[in-house]
Amino acid sequence: MTEIERECPTCRSRQRFRRLNTAEQSAVREKKGPRFYVGNLWRCTAVRCLWYQPYLNRGKGGLLPEGFREEAAP
Numbered sequence: 226m227t228e229i230e231r232e233c234p235t236c237r238s239r240q241r242f243r244r245l246n247t248a249e250q251s252a253v254r255e256k257k258g259p260r261f262y263v264g265n266l267w268r269c270t271a272v273r274c275l276w277y278q279p280y281l282n283r284g285k286g287g288l289l290p291e292g293f294r295e296e297a298a299p
Contacts, residue, residue: 242267
């Protein structure tokens with residue numbers, strides 16, 4: 226399972242989600258603490274969206290730092 230489709234609260238629509246990469250996981254650990262489990266976090270793949278969440282728990286999601294914002298291709 227490399228992508229899933231979920232409701233994104235920042236996009237306000239259904240979007241594709243992918244697992245966080247290593248750099249994104251490190252950023253979440255830095256924000257939430259070294260013991261925070263990042264193995265089940267998924268990120269919205271919409272352009273410019275920073276939302277991440279656990280697989281089935283949107284209430285425990287958050288936003289990645291601005292440096293992870295992906296710009297649209299020209």
